[in-house]
Amino acid sequence: MSQAPSKEAMEFVGKVIGDATGMMAIRLCAIGDRLELFKDLADNGPATSQALADRTGLNERYLREWIYGISLAGYLDFDKKTREVSMPEAHIPVLVEVGGPLYQGGLFKMFTGFMQPYEDLIEAFQKGGGIDYGTYPADFWRGLEHNSCVRYKNLLVSQWLPEMPDVQTKLENGGSFADFGCGAGRSTIELAKAFPKASFHGYDLFPENIENARLTAEEEGVSDRVEFEIHDISKGVPGKFDVVATFDLIHDMADPKGGLKALRQACKDDGIYVLMDVDCTDDPADNEGPLAVFKLGASLHFCMTSSLGQGGMGLGTVGLPESKVKEFSSEAGFSSVRRLPIEHPLNALYEIRP
Ligand SMILES: C[S@@+](CC[C@H](N)C(=O)[O-])C[C@H]1O[C@@H](n2cnc3c(N)ncnc32)[C@H](O)[C@@H]1O
Structure with missing residues (x-):
């Protein structure tokens, strides 16, 4: 019978998964930045995946998947009742304001x-x-x-x-x-x-x-x-x-x-x-x-x-x-x-x- 993994090995697995999650979150951000989804949500307010598709001309199915992922990553808010995604006010300078003191969008690109x-x-x-x-x-x-x-x-x-x-x-x-x-x-x-x-x-x-x-x-x-x-x-x-x-x-x-x-x-x-x-x-x-x-x-x-x-x-x-x-x-x-x-x-x- 194989031995139970050590505490150190399990903690290290946790670190690897955490790092992989962070990498995925940045990739989802790159998509939001490149397709100006962050900007749209900051400018035009909350949207369902269909409303966002109508506003941007992008494919609804892709947007829906992106919305779940990026919201679970903590970058956007998702309202389960209305199914709307929204940009938290505090995230606007970080995700949208190019050249502002807090802007991080350059990293995504x-x-x-x-x-x-x-x-x-x-x-x-x-x-x-x-x-x-x-x-x-x-x-x-x-x-x-x-x-x-x-x-x-x-x-x-x-x-x-x-x-x-x-x-x-x-x-x-x-x-x-x-x-x-x-x-x-x-x-x-x-x-x-x-x-x-x-x-x-x-x-x-x-x-x-x-x-x-x-x-x-x-x-x-x-x-x-x-x-x-x-x-x-x-x-x-x-x-x-x-x-x-x-x-x-x-x-x-x-x-x-x-x-x-x-x-x-x-x-x-x-x-x-x-x-x-x-x-x-x-x-x-x-x-x-x-x-x-x-x-x-x-x-x-x-x-x-x-x-x-x-x-x-x-x-x-x-x-x-x-x-x-x-x-x-x-x-x-x-x-x-x-x-x-x-x-x-x-x-x-x-x-x-x-
Ligand atoms: C890391 S980038 C920095 C660009 C810019 N100074 C900035 O802070 O955003 C380095 C730049 O140096 C340029 N570069 C590299 N070697 C060079 C050289 N021998 N003569 C002139 N430009 C060079 C590259 O094309 C690149 O644009």
């Missing part, structure tokens, strides 16, 4: 998007190499943008810049600012809105990002002062600037050391380099808490893997702790690195000077 090239990832485990940027679907890039714009809209200008008074002064006085690896341009655009005298430049090697950045600059009314161009910083610098910045770029780069050398070239001798990257420990095994799992998973699904896909160093999401920032900056010819006293669950911010 990002997760679904970067998990899509699964076979490529398995093959990379077997044969080495990595995944090209172009392999990731548009949802991934949009998710990355929506995820990161939360901090650019809510923290960059109001909380982070006051920690860098010299950067603020340069921008107030009409200085030039260049954002390398600008992605969809949200950081550049938020700064351009705050500093009307300064000139802004955003560079990224992925053409689709630059296209999106230009569209957003138009929508936000700053396209006359913000220039977005396709440019690979490892191929040289497009000019010299009073302030240069990288937001979550360096750990993703194929050649981060070369990138920092190029950034030194792009920074005027009396200029300042603002580096935002992922907060992490010297030993990857020392990273703690659920966000550590998130960071390592993101590394495998994008950061490390896309760098290796370019034949790069593959630093990974937790590959640029403060000690490496200092080492690489010094090798690149910068003379000082100051870590700013910001509290953020994901990011660390540095003011670096030539």
Whole structure:
């Protein structure tokens, strides 16, 4: 007769099932986000599956199944008498308000998007190499943008810049600012809105990002002062600037050391380099808490893997702790690195000077 499972084994089964349930809930959220079901429920109020089908033009049978699942997961409310699903008021800023301080919808798109090239990832485990940027679907890039714009809209200008008074002064006085690896341009655009005298430049090697950045600059009314161009910083610098910045770029780069050398070239001798990257420990095994799992998973699904896909160093999401920032900056010819006293669950911010 087989032995009864140990208490530890049973607890571990519980953990696995809990994790699988969480993963499924996020997938159901991705569907609600992509098909704008969350937005519809927030805008138009409670609905039965049939009313939601009428409102959205989607298939009632699929909606009914989704409604049961997402309500049981605790994301929406379901009234068993009226059979109506509704959006709790407190969930609206988290699920619907893109760019708001509590918005998490970027994660749904990002997760679904970067998990899509699964076979490529398995093959990379077997044969080495990595995944090209172009392999990731548009949802991934949009998710990355929506995820990161939360901090650019809510923290960059109001909380982070006051920690860098010299950067603020340069921008107030009409200085030039260049954002390398600008992605969809949200950081550049938020700064351009705050500093009307300064000139802004955003560079990224992925053409689709630059296209999106230009569209957003138009929508936000700053396209006359913000220039977005396709440019690979490892191929040289497009000019010299009073302030240069990288937001979550360096750990993703194929050649981060070369990138920092190029950034030194792009920074005027009396200029300042603002580096935002992922907060992490010297030993990857020392990273703690659920966000550590998130960071390592993101590394495998994008950061490390896309760098290796370019034949790069593959630093990974937790590959640029403060000690490496200092080492690489010094090798690149910068003379000082100051870590700013910001509290953020994901990011660390540095003011670096030539
Ligand atoms: C993690 S994303 C961050 C995007 C954006 N800064 C943000 O915070 O949302 C890294 C970006 O760097 C870009 N990138 C990677 N290597 C680059 C290089 N050598 N030159 C310019 N851009 C690069 C990628 O295309 C991608 O858009």
